[in-house]
Amino acid sequence: MIRVRKIAHAAYEMPDLEKQLEYYTDILGLTLVDRSKEAAYLASTVDHHSIVLSKGAESKCLRLGFQIAPDDDLDAFERQVQGHGVKTERKKDPEPTIADMVTFVDPKGTVMEVFRRGEFAGQRFPTKGIVPHKLGHVAFHCAEVKKVTNFYCDVLGFRVSDWMGEFFSFLRCGPDHHTINLMETGTNRHFHTAFEVRDWAHLQTACDHLSLNGYKLLWGPGRHGIGHNLFAYHRAPNGLITELFAELDRMNEELGYFEPRPWHRDRPQKPKVWAKDPSASNLWGILPTEEMMK
Ligand SMILES: [Fe+2]
Numbered sequence: 063m064i065r066v067r068k069i070a071h072a073a074y075e076m077p078d079l080e081k082q083l084e085y086y087t088d089i090l091g092l093t094l095v096d097r098s099k100e101a102a103y104l105a106s107t108v109d110h111h112s113i114v115l116s117k118g119a120e121s122k123c124l125r126l127g128f129q130i131a132p133d134d135d136l137d138a139f140e141r142q143v144q145g146h147g148v149k150t151e152r153k154k155d156p157e158p159t160i161a162d163m164v165t166f167v168d169p170k171g172t173v174m175e176v177f178r179r180g181e182f183a184g185q186r187f188p189t190k191g192i193v194p195h196k197l198g199h200v201a202f203h204c205a206e207v208k209k210v211t212n213f214y215c216d217v218l219g220f221r222v223s224d225w226m227g228e229f230f231s232f233l234r235c236g237p238d239h240h241t242i243n244l245m246e247t248g249t250n251r252h253f254h255t256a257f258e259v260r261d262w263a264h265l266q267t268a269c270d271h272l273s274l275n276g277y278k279l280l281w282g283p284g285r286h287g288i289g290h291n292l293f294a295y296h297r298a299p300n301g302l303i304t305e306l307f308a309e310l311d312r313m314n315e316e317l318g319y320f321e322p323r324p325w326h327r328d329r330p331q332k333p334k335v336w337a338k339d340p341s342a343s344n345l346w347g348i349l350p351t352e353e354m355m356k
Pocket of ligand 1: 201
């Protein structure tokens with residue numbers, strides 16, 4: 063099968079576009095690279111854009127972009143998706159630097175945009191704001207976690223890294239422990255968008271920068287059990303939650319276990335079903351506030 067290899071971008075809609083744009087540039091430290099009447103494109107790496115913002119009635123994550131490998135066949139990928147009874151659309155030049163794209167909708171209503179990366183845009187990392195390494199993962203509340211998990215695995219080629227009980231799945235499409243995570247809570251909506259920072263020191267600087275600019279943490283800093291990443295969560299101006307993380311587990315696909323780390327309890331740490339235990343959420347002990355689930 064043809065597997066997607068990387069999350070490329072996430073697209074959001076919100077009533078106050080300008081405020082969210084200011085947050086992404088001045089606070090997070092992404093670069094505004096393109097602006098049309100419909101959308102603002104923000105870059106964080108060599109790719110042209112990682113985040114797309116447009117105006118809408120309510121704040122939500124509309125679309126996720128994924129790359130296939132440079133020598134993968136997009137026509138064959140489209141047939142693979144259709145083979146699962148999923149309706150696809152083909153779009154030529156839909157977004158800057160993307161020439162050809164297959165789109166379809168996942169079972170919880172998020173649009174998937176799959177493409178081959180053409181030219182790199184060669185973005186420099188900016189010098190103001192937090193400046194994360196990259197967009198790392200997007201997490202969703204969902205009504206039917208098994209159905210959506212199977213869709214990402216069967217149609218897009220994701221692999222399951224871990225489950226918490228039967229209600230929370232963590233899925234990878236590359237070496238990172240998770241690029242998509244899905245928590246069954248009865249509704250289909252965005253949970254959080256996560257950006258990778260360098261390390262613990264960068265996370266501290268980021269939390270101070272957030273605080274100086276009036277952003278309070280919702281949860282963290284802590285270290286998750288599942289994925290073992292350092293984390294800190296806050297709410298963006300559009301009301302959606304942003305996570306900053308570092309030291310996320312990395313899978314060695316050939317060996318079938320995550321790169322060993324001193325904080326692992328399993329040796330080696332392999333994909334598994336975790337009990338619904340506080341340490342699966344935070345090895346350091348402090349559990350999420352109710353505010354995290356709003
Ligand atoms: Fe996360």
